[in-house]
Amino acid sequence: GQNIDQPTEMTATEGAIVQINCTYQTSGFNGLFWYQQHAGEAPTFLSYNVLDGLEEKGRFSSFLSRSKGYSYLLLKELQMKDSASYLCAVTDSNYQLIWGAGTKLIIKP
Amino acid sequence: DADVTQTPRNRITKTGKRIMLECSQTKGHDRMYWYRQDPGLGLRLIYYSFDVKDINKGEISDGYSVSRQAQAKFSLSLESAIPNQTALYFCATSDTGVHTGELFFGEGSRLTVL
Numbered sequence: 001g002q003n004i005d006q007p008t009e010m011t012a013t014e015g016a017i018v019q020i021n022c023t024y025q026t027s028g029f030n031g032l033f034w035y036q037q038h039a040g041e042a043p044t045f046l047s048y049n050v051l052d053g054l055e056e057k058g059r060f061s062s063f064l065s066r067s068k069g070y071s072y073l074l075l076k077e078l079q080m081k082d083s084a085s086y087l088c089a090v091t092d093s094n095y096q097l098i099w100g101a102g103t104k105l106i107i108k109p
Numbered sequence: 110d111a112d113v114t115q116t117p118r119n120r121i122t123k124t125g126k127r128i129m130l131e132c133s134q135t136k137g138h139d140r141m142y143w144y145r146q147d148p149g150l151g152l153r154l155i156y157y158s159f160d161v162k163d164i165n166k167g168e169i170s171d172g173y174s175v176s177r178q179a180q181a182k183f184s185l186s187l188e189s190a191i192p193n194q195t196a197l198y199f200c201a202t203s204d205t206g207v208h209t210g211e212l213f214f215g216e217g218s219r220l221t222v223l
Contacts, residue, residue: 004151008149030210031210033210033211035212040217041216041217042199042216042217043152043199043212043214044214045211045212045213048210048211087151089151089152089210091210095210096154097154097210097212099151099152099153100151101149101150101151
């Protein structure tokens, strides 16, 4: 079966750095996405990785290792507004999106 | 105005009632999707449509039906609502390029079935 695993919840301190991991087992691979979802709101696109390596976008970076079926989202200089759920999703060989359950990130002052 | 608009945003109904959730988009995308989200679970795909004449079942289509009235409109129906269909429903769109996983979501429709 297809599966995406990510931690249920993480806590970090304002101004610090946090890494949210995602491991996946899917039928084929055509890209990995990270989305941010604030409570009660719609998910919004953060990043896309299809090749191994690090993609940096401001305070957020996303890393992919296809051989390990592994990705992480790195958030630097954490702000209170970063409190949200972070969803990992993979497109499989049929370009269907498989979603993880999301990681709820709590930022403390 | 939002690029992807869902109505209603909130709805409380009773078991056995027919419910329609509507979605319209101004992004000009051909692909549209309906998802439901439940606490502790990932987004689950109900139905998707790659163009006006194309309708496909997702992983949890039982109990639901859809209609693609136009490129810009995609509605989801619950013919006879039941309590375990209580969830947050999202409509989404995507372009047809390589980034097919970059979805643009509506604001969600929270449905409660009593």
